[in-house]
Amino acid sequence: MLFEMTLMKFDVYQLLDADPILGPICFSLFIFTIVFVCMTMFITIISDNFRVVRNNLKFNHNHDQQIVRFMFNKVQRWTKIGHDDQWREYEERDQQMRDQYYDPIESFPDKIDQLLDSLNRVLEYN
Structure with missing residues (x-):
């Protein structure tokens, strides 16, 4: 039922029938907690990966030159030029x-x- 609550697929009347005051309060706290935890986790994953990509871009230029040099040398060897x-x-x-x-x-x-x-x-x- 908690998973259905996070997807907003549940019967509100069952919650109100259980306890008209405490039910909505617990539901609101649960939803805010889940949204806060999930959003924080999502933002953390995005920011960490963004930082990794940005650091890789700094070093990518040298790596690209090595790849081009390697490919050029392979072509030279295959064509017997060089x-x-x-x-x-x-x-x-x-x-x-x-x-x-x-x-x-x-x-x-x-x-x-x-x-x-x-x-x-x-x-x-x-």
Whole structure:
């Protein structure tokens, strides 16, 4: 019934029949409280998001330049226009980084063996 009251879909006569004085007073307090809380929450959400967007606009210009530069470099690579030496250096550096990548799954069986050995030593000690 309270949710219906906030939507203004309720029977007023039931409220008046319950208590002719206290019913409308409680109803008015409830509606003012709900409207106040909802409006405050709505305004807070709007103002917080407005502040976030305004802060993002300050930094957006630099980000846009990076995106345009990235897209321009990609087009150059696809069309084979530009600095081939630079792209080769990047590809070599990428390959070196991939070679240095350490895959933890490869060392998993060794780690399990170490764990089992340690557990055996603890059990033998006790």
